[in-house]
Amino acid sequence: MGSRAADAEGRPVETHLLGIAVGSELSSLARSLARGGYELADGTPTDFRDWYGTDRPELRIDMLTRLGPGAGLIWGLNTGERGEKYRIHPGLKLGMILQHEASPRSTLTLQVTTVIGGGLREENCIADYGEIGGVQPVNCRLAAAPIAPEDSLQHTLRVRAREASRIDLSYRVRF
Amino acid sequence: MRMSFKAKLLATLLAVVSGPALASDFVLQREGLATTSLPKVQSWMHSEIGDAWSQGYLGKGVTVTVVDDFRSGYGYSGNLGYGQRILRHGEWTRLQARMIAPQATIRSQDYTTGRTVPLNTGLNVLNLSYGMFAPTGYSTSQIGWSAQESSIISYARGGRAVVAKAAGNDGVAVGAATRAGMQDYLNSALVGAQSAIFVGALDRNGSADRKAALAWYSNYAGTNTAVQDKFLVVGVEGSKTGLYGTSFAAPIVSGYSAVLGSKFRKATPTQITNQLLSTARTDTIQGYNPALHGRGEASIARALAPQAIR
Numbered sequence: 001m002g003s004r005a006a007d008a009e010g011r012p013v014e015t016h017l018l019g020i021a022v023g024s025e026l027s028s029l030a031r032s033l034a035r036g037g038y039e040l041a042d043g044t045p046t047d048f049r050d051w052y053g054t055d056r057p058e059l060r061i062d063m064l065t066r067l068g069p070g071a072g073l074i075w076g077l078n079t080g081e082r083g084e085k086y087r088i089h090p091g092l093k094l095g096m097i098l099q100h101e102a103s104p105r106s107t108l109t110l111q112v113t114t115v116i117g118g119g120l121r122e123e124n125c126i127a128d129y130g131e132i133g134g135v136q137p138v139n140c141r142l143a144a145a146p147i148a149p150e151d152s153l154q155h156t157l158r159v160r161a162r163e164a165s166r167i168d169l170s171y172r173v174r175f
Numbered sequence: 176m177r178m179s180f181k182a183k184l185l186a187t188l189l190a191v192v193s194g195p196a197l198a199s200d201f202v203l204q205r206e207g208l209a210t211t212s213l214p215k216v217q218s219w220m221h222s223e224i225g226d227a228w229s230q231g232y233l234g235k236g237v238t239v240t241v242v243d244d245f246r247s248g249y250g251y252s253g254n255l256g257y258g259q260r261i262l263r264h265g266e267w268t269r270l271q272a273r274m275i276a277p278q279a280t281i282r283s284q285d286y287t288t289g290r291t292v293p294l295n296t297g298l299n300v301l302n303l304s305y306g307m308f309a310p311t312g313y314s315t316s317q318i319g320w321s322a323q324e325s326s327i328i329s330y331a332r333g334g335r336a337v338v339a340k341a342a343g344n345d346g347v348a349v350g351a352a353t354r355a356g357m358q359d360y361l362n363s364a365l366v367g368a369q370s371a372i373f374v375g376a377l378d379r380n381g382s383a384d385r386k387a388a389l390a391w392y393s394n395y396a397g398t399n400t401a402v403q404d405k406f407l408v409v410g411v412e413g414s415k416t417g418l419y420g421t422s423f424a425a426p427i428v429s430g431y432s433a434v435l436g437s438k439f440r441k442a443t444p445t446q447i448t449n450q451l452l453s454t455a456r457t458d459t460i461q462g463y464n465p466a467l468h469g470r471g472e473a474s475i476a477r478a479l480a481p482q483a484i485r
Binding site: 038039040041042043046125126127128129130131132133138140143144145146147148149 | 233434435437438439440442446447449450453454456458476477478479480481482483484485
């Protein structure tokens with residue numbers, strides 16, 4: 001699928017849809033946090049799915065605009081995602097792709113992309129420990145662990161995707 | 176006329192055995208447990224402690240002082256997961272507490288010293304797996320305590336240390352006379368103390384699906400509500416360890432107290448005590464009855480958890 005526009009010199013500028021995907025690396029991370037739970041002091045169960053589940057997983061759209069022979073602009077959008085105790089911010093993907101015909105049968109491709117925004121941020125909980133600990137902020141997942149509530153906060157996640165910035169170099173031979 | 180005299184007290188260890196081994200018959204072994212060993216859930220422990228260990232501190236910053244036998248020539252055969260060994264009574268209870276709270280500072284005091292038990296900075300937990308027996312009929316005010324028991328009783332009444340006291344193995348209510356007409360006056364002196372916990376034994380670790388029963392030998396809370404309010408039970412899996420008796424129940428509560436204290440670093444001994452008591456489970460005990468089981472089975476998982484969270 002593509003669309004045509006024209007550049008300043010009237011040459012056609014083609015834009016292609018590279019892909020649409022549901023979910024992302026950070027979305028998968030949020031799903032992994034949703035596994036488990038614990039009981040409160042009176043036995044009431046908590047389920048992490050209530051905090052780290054979502055009905056609207058992140059949507060990723062990647063586009064390619066051809067700038068000329070062997071060059072293109074990669075761009076795209078991550079819609080972000082939200083659950084009760086986390087948020088994945090929307091992100092803008094930008095990059096370049098350069099191709100060089102090294103020989104009649106081989107192609108060298110360089111692709112560089114980065115995502116602006118798009119990180120995962122976990123929210124803390126407020127826990128009431130009663131007489132022994134009072135009311136205080138705590139990492140939601142660690143509220144019932146034998147770690148001091150104030151120390152649990154350092155385990156609250158602030159994560160960028162591992163592939164937020166990426167360089168790919170490939171050499172393809174056709175035979 | 177009020178009589179005041181020192182009743183001759185007999186310190187008695189609260190392990191249930193057919194007879195401790197004499198050193199002449201066996202070689203008393205060293206514990207052999209490196210303090211840097213990583214915690215491992217053993218079969219005699221409640222599964223909750225394993226869940227609690229998955230991350231976090233395990234007694235760090237807390238001192239557990241075990242007042243027990245560390246000198247006699249008598250040993251008990253058992254296995255807490257590091258192989259069959261013969262250790263003195265205090266070496267077993269100390270090892271148990273250390274295995275529950277591996278990062279706690281563990282101190283030992285032989286119970287025959289009679290000296291004041293020193294407290295460390297931070298939270299202190301005292302483990303007492305022994306009783307002080309004399310013929311029944313005296314009031315606790317007639318007992319001439321040594322500096323050791325005086326300090327322990329003072330700490331418990333003043334809320335200066337968590338005192339985990341083995342309830343006893345005579346199958347009677349705490350504070351009542353045994354069939355031999357003797358009474359544990361240390362139990363009696365700790366009744367009503369704000370940071371004392373009496374620890375009885377269940378025949379195994381309980382769960383909602385597989386409830387436990389009071390061990391055949393264990394003392395129980397009785398009709399005194401002041402005892403019921405401070406009485407907990409824990410599983411003593413003697414069939415797995417070879418160690419029976421409320422002696423081996425108290426160190427579990429001592430360990431739990433240390434784990435709690437390392438999470439709630441500003442909590443007082445009384446707050447730690449109350450947290451264990453208020454979060455005890457009754458749904459894991461067959462025929463739960465406060466006159467038998469006090470507040471119920473100690474639950475470290477629930478004691479660590481918040482009351483509410485949003």
